[in-house]
Amino acid sequence: MRPTSGTGHDGRADRYSFGRLLRRVGPLLALALAGCASAPSGMLVPVAPAPGTDRVDMLAATTRAPxxxxxxxxxxxxxxxxxxxxxxxxxxxxxxxxxxxxxxSVPGNPATDFVVTSASPVAKSDLASWFRMTGGRKRVFVFVHGFNTPFDRAVFRFAQLTHDADAKAAPVLFSWPSRGHLLDYSRDFDNASYSRSDLAYLLKTAANAPSVGEIVILAHSMGSWPAVEAVRQLALERGGVPKKISNLILASPDLDVGVFRRQVEDMGPQRPQITLFVSQNDRALQLSRFISRGATRLGGIDLTRDEYQQQLAGLSGITVLDLSAINAGDRINHDLYAASPQAVRLIGDRLLQGQVITDSDASAPLAAADALGSAATLLVTAPIRVFDAASPR
Known part of the structure; x- marks a missing residue:
């Protein structure tokens, strides 16, 4: 007798589900392969700076091998x-x-391309000194990238987000050893887990620096796992999350909903504001859900449904921003937090300022698009739904 699946004696339901998944995530595979083919290697070769360009000066911490x-x-x-x-x-x-x-091609042209103009090592013993030399900026902005992200892409994505959000903060990238390949999901998860204690060390060092007044963390996709784990670890070690960590932003978090709840509970009452960017149209998380055997990922929840309301019920200080109605970037819809001008504006004007997003923020017209660096001058309205996870619907 052939082994049967849990949904049918002949496995037809499984084959149907897999076929439907391929139709939905096919663009993900095509775009990922096209991106790998089009990007040259060695994009971080330093080039001379050019006039008429902007710059982002960041600290990069990584558990990758040189x-x-x-x-x-x-x-x-x-x-x-x-x-x-x-x-x-x-x-x-x-x-x-x-x-x-x-x-x-390499080297890039600073007049038209994202390029690196300098890259120099910082000794671990000098880390505290770096936080003292942040140009008087009391706020630190820590970014943790997601799955399938080589180091150069992490650097450029964080630079883009920091610039477009007009972040008045010292930018700090934490890069774990993602292999940058779509089929290395399991290995990437192991490497993200491997790096969580080092991220906790980075956050602890920043929190202990007298020159730092506030820390905002933004983690994307699989990077949400080491980010939440690092904050949880600090809470367990210190009897609470350091007060300087004011906001933990999770964009398209690739987390199990139940595990996330336990992590937040472990942080205790002294925890930061938590903001979730979610979308039911995120094809990357649909693929992750299939790999996880049907477990909905936190970044794909719909808080209009009772089952998700119940899973997050009673967790105060969590705001959910639903970006499902936004079209920006590519068809994968996994980078909406950084590709959508509306989302970028909310990050820069509100979340990085330690403020909580409300319904009025999402429904009111935003500033003119050219204030965000675009050539457009029309007012835009963000089609973003806002939920307080602890409030009944």
């Missing part, structure tokens, strides 16, 4: 502990908000 390949800096394999670098990214001014203009 790469011997020119312009790559770090590979997708695990390193021995955590390494630090000071990286300066040059950004062209003629582009639309939410976009990253990668060079077609």
């Amino acid at each position: 790469s011997n390949e020119a312009g790559v800096l770090y590979s997708g394999e695990r390193g021995d502990g955590v390494s630090f670098s000071n990286i300066v990214v040059s950004i062209p001014r003629q582009r639309e908000v939410g976009t990253i203009q990668l060079p077609r």
